[in-house]
């Protein structure tokens with residue numbers, strides 16, 4: 001059995017989700033190669049080669065792969081699959097966009113968001129917003145799956161795999177990159193952060209996120225998240241959304257502020273190690289999953305919390 | 317220009333899902349079913365494009381049991397012109413759905429196919445990408461904005477880092493994200509009118525498509541429930557607990 005893992009990166013650095021998906025890939029018990037597809041991404045391949053247990057790194061470097069559009073990335077992966085029986089990617093928006101297209105062209109199904117590899121053909125995955133876990137066995141000759149990275153620890157460094165260049169497929173002209181509006185932030189990446197503080201509709205405005213949540217996040221080195229209601233209301237950009245149809249996070253500490261705790265939100269955070277809820281409604285469902293609940297008005301609680309953390313020596 | 321909108325009938329998003337005690341699946345008996353929320357957004361987008369005069373026909377299609385008729389009627393009441401029901405009683409996996417849709421596309425020759433990004437029952441997020449692959453056409457997934465311009469369609473996509481815009485040559489596949497639009501409620505007169513709109517019926521067999529599943533579900537289980545926590549009476553207590561009890565600060 002040979003596994004190909006499609007790396008997540010931004011052409012400069014390898015994303016943490018790749019090392020986590022690698023742990024799932026290694027659970028198949030066979031050789032694992034990593035494909036780095038991009039433009040000017042040799043440094044990413046170098047990083048991937050250092051991960052423990054990697055057979056070799058395939059580097060496909062071409063202008064049409066700069067943004068890993070599904071059409072071009074698929075065209076580059078397909079011929080490689082002659083040598084592999086498993087194709088994996090982290091369940092990022094890139095992985096979710098590319099892998100089903102590849103699977104269909106291989107005439108195999110895809111198993112989305114695997115959280116456990118029971119055996120090379122049997123997997124566990126969440127369905128119904130994480131309200132149920134299904135164990136599925138595939139009869140396909142090639143396994144294509146995306147990996148829910150919160151379910152796997154990152155593989156560490158310690159390897160020194162060879163890097164082999166592969167020839168990218170010709171450019172697919174029916175689709176082209178126009179532009180991107182990437183959220184700039186000095187804070188840790190949401191899915192990789194040790195602490196996440198999320199705000200919901202109760203925050204009432206984007207300015208309040210800046211005024212009340214940001215100082216606390218900075219003291220704790222936390223990432224900021226949001227509920228769908230907070231994103232729909234324009235308080236925060238779309239990439240802050242945590243939940244069934246947003247990002248899935250499982251930090252050491254998740255603080256939910258002014259979030260009611262709808263199942264779609266819980267789906268994205270209920271595997272966090274410790275959950276804190278701050279909500280003025282003592283009946284809010286978020287308290288049913290919170291280890292520590294604080295009933296109160298966030299406009300009073302957050303400034304107090306900031307002061308308390310300051311006193312306790314966090315941040316400046 | 318013609319738009320095809322594949323829609324799925326799923327458990328209503330407000331229903332609390334229960335796993336059957338024998339572990340064979342989730343309990344769907346007597347629970348409220350609705351159009352998948354992302355499919356509602358897809359229908360809404362197609363109807364808006366038509367209302368702007370940029371499309372001449374919106375066709376809704378669903379693969380499912382007889383009850384999928386109700387879901388198709390909802391799409392017709394929202395403004396779709398006609399509908400196709402591809403009857404299949406058992407679960408059809410995304411690859412099977414994509415193959416059926418490919419056959420429908422070959423008959424209907426739409427310029428755009430707008431799907432939901434994800435069905436909230438299987439949470440697969442696959443069908444649109446698979447269909448685009450099988451058709452060999454470009455895909456604009458997780459769309460929060462769709463702009464038509466002659467032969468091309470510009471799609472703004474919700475991605476992990478923020479937003480990304482791609483330009484696709486038609487025919488193209490688009491999948492909807494939450495921020496694309498806010499779907500309308502069908503008005504009573506439109507619900508009445510929808511009753512007269514045609515729904516054609518066919519089957520995967522008639523379309524010459526093999527929808528045999530590739531996956532066997534061995535078990536369905538409830539996830540481990542979280543232990544109920546405690547309420548603290550203020551931030552001082554909270555910080556103390558996080559530091560000294562939970563050890564996460």
Ligand SMILES: Cc1cc2nc3c(=O)[nH]c(=O)nc-3n(C[C@H](O)[C@H](O)[C@H](O)COP(=O)(O)OP(=O)(O)OC[C@H]3O[C@@H](n4cnc5c(N)ncnc54)[C@H](O)[C@@H]3O)c2cc1C
Pocket residue numbers: 199200201202203226227228229230241242243244245246247257258259260261262263264265268278279280281284296297298299329353354436
């Ligand atoms: C298809 C679909 C997909 C979805 N995907 C997601 C998803 O990925 N992520 C997600 O989050 N949601 C998702 N949702 C939406 C979800 O169902 C809820 O509507 C949403 O999570 C609610 O957000 P909220 O908790 O911020 O708002 P609300 O439910 O309105 O809750 C606001 C909370 O703030 C509290 N509050 C208000 N003022 C204060 C104050 N001053 N101090 C303290 N507390 C206060 C209130 O008591 C209340 O509990 C999805 C829904 C659907 C249908």
Ligand SMILES: Nc1ncnc2c1ncn2[C@@H]1O[C@H](COP(=O)(O)O)[C@@H](O)[C@H]1O
Pocket residue numbers: 322323324325352354355358377378379380408410413430431432433434435436438439440441442443444
């Ligand atoms: N049985 C079906 N009939 C029609 N459309 C479907 C069906 N299943 C999935 N789809 C479409 O594919 C989208 C994504 O579904 P999925 O890939 O299952 O998450 C849905 O929002 C629908 O637009």
